[in-house]
Amino acid sequence: MEAAQLSKLMKECGIVGAGGAGFPAYAKLEREVKTVILNCAECEPLFSLHGQLLGARPYEVLSAFHELGGALGAERKVVALRRSYTAAAEAVREYLGLYPEMELELLDDVYPAGDETVLIYEVTHRVVPPGGLPADAEAAVFNVETVYNLYRALAYQEPVTDKLVTIGGEVEHPMTIRIPIGMPVREAAAFAGRTLVKDPVYLTGGAMMGTPAEPGEVVTRTTNAVIVLPQAHPLVQKKRxxxxxxxxxxxxxxxxxxxxxxxxxxxxxxxxxxxxxxxxxxxxxxxxxxxxxxxxxxxxxxxxxxxxxxxxxxxxxxxxxxxxxxxxxxxxxxxxxxxxxxxxxxxxxxVPIARLAARNGLAPYLKRAPLIEGRVRAERVRIPLGGTVGIPAVPTVRPGDTAERGQVIARPAQGLSTAVHASVSGRILEVNHEFVMIEAVRKDVHTDE
Ligand code: SF4
Ligand code: SF4
Structure with missing residues (x-):
């Protein structure tokens, strides 16, 4: 597929970087590059979402990555994977025969190996200049979930309506689960069972770069993890x-x-x-x-x-x-x-991730958080219209309207912006320039993919 077509699809399906600042992914297709990198280096302690997704859906991720590399005119297509992700590496190797031009590069389990600038240097030995873009080093980086979202858009015209989130820390059953975008963080955390501490703190976005969730904070297109910690935990104190x-x-x-x-x-x-x-x-x-x-x-x-x-x-x-x-x-x-x-x-x-985790009192929480792909039901969602990067989308619905899951509820604004879609079917309760709130109808029930 041509870069322009792919870019249009990504913009219409609301595909932003699934993690970090949520950079609208279509904008990375503006310049051809020599190297395209599939980022599976996820280096935040307690994260394993990308490794598990790649291990479970290798064909889907690699076929969409192949499309991206072709559209970007890349000479090198590199799957950059944490060395400890042995199951994902095995799954990738099985499919490399289909894409002989693809390379698998194993990376040490160090922090911050997943940072775009660091990753590009590891793979290409070129430095993205300070204040520059990856394209300045003739490279583009996409993480595994972003590419999986592209696969769903290519194969089923399915927009981004949910986010894989790892729930870990002081919870009964750590897990990685598909959450409708706009669900309150506390509700999302409850899927991992009982909270094991009184008056918990919900850290969103990772132990290193994340922050304690504000009351009412919701899962967005970039929420990779919710880590439940006690108030007295040194990491919480440090971040406060x-x-x-x-x-x-x-x-x-x-x-x-x-x-x-x-x-x-x-x-x-x-x-x-x-x-x-x-x-x-x-x-x-x-x-x-x-x-x-x-x-x-x-x-x-x-x-x-x-x-x-x-x-x-x-x-x-x-x-x-x-x-x-x-x-x-x-x-x-x-x-x-x-x-x-x-x-x-x-x-x-x-810096080894294990040592970083131990230094920050996270070693007891380094447990398996298995990937459960079924999507959970939300009663009410508050869907943000923008992210950290880019211009918020423009609402196309009004209070009292009804919306079906996957329907456009906000169109891309002028400039760097993507469409936003309903993450549940239901009735629109509130609309403003920051979010659209939807009350779900009962038919929006748990579905297994
Ligand atoms: S947070 Fe500290 S270590 Fe990290 S890039 Fe900034 S100055 Fe460097
Ligand atoms: S004491 Fe801490 S902040 Fe000061 S130079 Fe050393 S490492 Fe940096």
Missing amino acids: KNPAIDLKRAAAACCQCSMCTDLCPRHLLGHPVDPARFMLAAACKDIQKPMIFIHTMYCSSCGLCDLYSCPQGLSPGALITEYKEGLRRAGVPLRKETPGPVNPAREYRK
């Missing part, structure tokens, strides 16, 4: 810190050991972000070298400096994210820069 206090602690306790910079995955690739220098400048309110602050925009917010590197338990990453967001709000443009040389010690500074 206050930037003003973090800054005071930086002034009092940062010994300038530089561990945060030495292990920073972006710094190691020659990007100019430098958390140690930033901590000194921020703590001393020293603005003589403003580029130290401007370069915070190149931080990926991976959280490694906060949750692994700093021996003092300080929060350079959280403070950098605070500055970065301030610059974005102030309209400071993200400029593309030439990266410096890749640090030759990079190879020896990779």
Whole structure:
């Protein structure tokens, strides 16, 4: 299929990156690339969604990945898989005969191997420039669930109405389950059985990059996991810190050991972000070298400096994210820069996922969360019209209307935007520029695929 046709299909079916910032996937088809990568490196502790999906649906994922590679004119189509995903590797190898041009590359179980910039370097040895796009390194990356969603669009014209979510932590039966988009996070977590702690915290988006869910927060097209933790868990405490206090602690306790910079995955690739220098400048309110602050925009917010590197338990990453967001709000443009040389010690500074989990009190939760593909029933959903990246879609329904599951409820806006679809059949209760709320009718019951 031509890139333009595929791009139109992805836009109409609401396919965004299923995880991370939810970048509208069709926009990655604008430029031809040399290498297209299927990202199955998922490196957040407790995640295993992509590995399980690839193991269960290898033909579906690889056939859609083949289409993508063809549309992008890619010379290399690389399935990048965590080395420990042996079942998925076996499943992929069985089908590689159908696609002889495809390669399987096994990656170490390290964090953050799934970050696009890191993954592209691992596969191509080219660095995406700071402020640039993967296409600048002639590469495009799609994760497994995004590609599986494309398969469903290609094979059945099925839009994105649900999300595979791993429910883990303090729950009776950790599992990975297909949740209708817009279902409240707490309701979704209840499918994994009883919560084992009183007054739990629901961490969405992963232990490293996620945040405690707000009351009423819903599952979106990018929610990969809901991790249930006790209030007193160190990870929860760390994520609740206050930037003003973090800054005071930086002034009092940062010994300038530089561990945060030495292990920073972006710094190691020659990007100019430098958390140690930033901590000194921020703590001393020293603005003589403003580029130290401007370069915070190149931080990926991976959280490694906060949750692994700093021996003092300080929060350079959280403070950098605070500055970065301030610059974005102030309209400071993200400029593309030439990266410096890749640090030759990079190879020896990779952080094993198991060690990261142990350091953050997550080792007891490293349990199997088996994939259950049946879709669950929702009573009421609040479907977001946009994501972190892109422009919210424009509603096409009004309160009182009825909608069938899969029907368009918002059309793409001008610019970077995708359509949004009803995740349940039912009656529209509320519509505004942020979401559409639907009350399900009884016929929207549990269905097995
Ligand atoms: S690792 Fe911690 S103490 Fe060391 S320079 Fe970075 S913030 Fe300061
Ligand atoms: S969060 Fe810290 S380690 Fe991660 S990219 Fe930003 S500065 Fe580097």
